Amino acid sequence: MALLPPRPQVPHQPQAAGGQNSGQLNVQPPIQTTQSALSAQDLSRAKALSDRLRARFATSLVGQESLREALITTMTAGGHLLIESVPGLAKTTAAQILASSVSGSFKRVQCTPDLMPSDLVGTQIFDFANQRFHTELGPIHANFVLLDEINRSNAKTQSAMLEAMAEGATTIGGKRIPLPKPFMVIATQNPIEEEGTYTLPEAQMDRFMIKAVMTYPSADEEQRMLGMLTQRGSDSLEPSQMGQEALSNQDVLFLRDAAKRVHVSDSIMGYAVDLAATSRGMGTRPIPGLASLVRLGASPRASIALVRMGQAKALLSGRDYVIPEDLKACAHDVLRHRIMLTFEAQADGTSTDDIINTIVETVPVP
Template sequence: MPTSADTAAANAPLAADELARSAEVIAAVTAQFEAKVVGQERLRETLLVGLLTGGHVLLESVPGLAKTTAAATLAESVQASFSRIQCTPDLLPSDIVGTQVYDARDASFTTQLGPVHANIVLLDEINRSSAKTQSAMLEAMQERQTSIGGQVHRLPEPFLVLATQNPIEHEGTYRLPEAQMDRFMLKDVLDYPSPEQEAEVLHRMDRGVYAPGRAVAPAATLEDVRALRDAARRVYLDPAITRYIVGLAYVTRHAETYIEPRLARFIEFGASPRASIAFSAAARAAALLAGRDYVVPEDVKSLAHRVLRHRIILGFEAVAEQVPVETVVDAIVAAVQTP
């Protein structure tokens, strides 16, 4: 049981040497990530925020934008175990969490843990799996455990789920429930690389950077990741920033009072308190990635799309008028006074 001394140490401000060590580890991981992944700076930040907070990430893009490469590279750079699960309509919950196998030799059952028992799990095209299979991930994502044959199995720490979905294909897909969407701390939408970045990808292919079996050199350890998580939790969050975060979430639920009526009527449901929790944790991680031991309003603003785009539910009118959720998020951010 934690003592008062343990609690005080966990809440102590970051020392200068801790901040310097965190910056050193982050720079090393960033260098290894950029050695394999071209461009995608925001994706790198999103993945690192997820890693530093333990918050799961939903990635949306057309195929071929390095989502799998980025996830595998991140795992390699911190010496984490990595699993990739290709979601299909016939995927069963036991294919993810594991199952019990009967051994006829001694008439007993043995437990075979599924691929979700890894530090970093990539759920590729999560919207292709059925609702039953998606629900099996809720326990893993929220409780950090799985239940097999009545036995609870804890997931490794750190544990991070990176899920992807393809926005241009709808045949054979299932809509993610709002309850599951809310479990993702961030949702990032990736865009195509610039011509220069795409040319660099081809050059690296010629040099064999993406050859099978060629991994990046480890830049950190899981113990370093745990230390970074501890440091991120202790980044200072001023009460004024906390009120700013709560104000953003509040306006999503009472938009008609604060933003343009035309945009406000598109919102069916605002963000839950998980949005405020996500903002708080992610802003601390973003500050640490920037080399600071305190959060500034710009940290929160830079995360607004990623925290809110999957938590604000728009009605059919927004779809009919082709109003993206990011437009609504921008209006909400503009309506709340920056501290």
């Protein structure tokens, strides 16, 4: 392969007055994008806030540590979360605990096939007394929104959710209305029921930063859960009985801002890109035969999610820099819903987690 000859050096030409320089390109100085580094006080505050969140979970949820960490980390990273499990594993309870742990607004939407976009986003209602329209906001205009059984909503309603999750705003009557900050969508879906459900399209799935899959609790955890219920005397969740003080919206915004200031080295960014590219059959070490198993790999949004989740994990661990283990810890949740298997792989019983295991083992760690 022939190498291109080196580009000749062009002597610097002074720019003429008024910003004009005839015959020469006007090269602008690079934009400064550096952010202030995290201080020890910032790290201490972030650790204290995360400990308060975990303490509130401990009073109302037994086991499911991976789901608890996924909820807290995704909130810190500023993303949306999809939870998948069979019925009865406390998906809704976990989402309610997170929402009640922050003194922001919370709305729950039970998705059904007849749910319309206006039921979710809002609509304009004509006031005959004043002879004018006024806007009635829907439940999506809240800090935390729980979309229960999201795959039961029709495609039209799912598209309305897509705009809110992607743009952070809704459109009602041609007017753009921003959503409150912080804003987070927690959606649940049941994988075993197909009647009356609508499969989420790839574009909708990709908007979720991670997809958490819950498993059955152990016998010891299930017994502890029964003990907690009998001692509490109520099956409903009472935020006033959680002990720890709830976080404010400003606390959540602080966590999100601090997470974005966590240092990410070039090698870590390259590692995130390599993980996503390997799922597409590329990367530094392509996996032989992957094309027969994967029909669609992870999009570049996956590498963004890996870095954002890695920054959040580092912050919640008390570090101001990301290490490869941060990306490894969230690789399954980030890539699980972004890798589409072929029919042959599904027929052979291969799962996306199996593919991700191979990717993580194959990609060299920096």
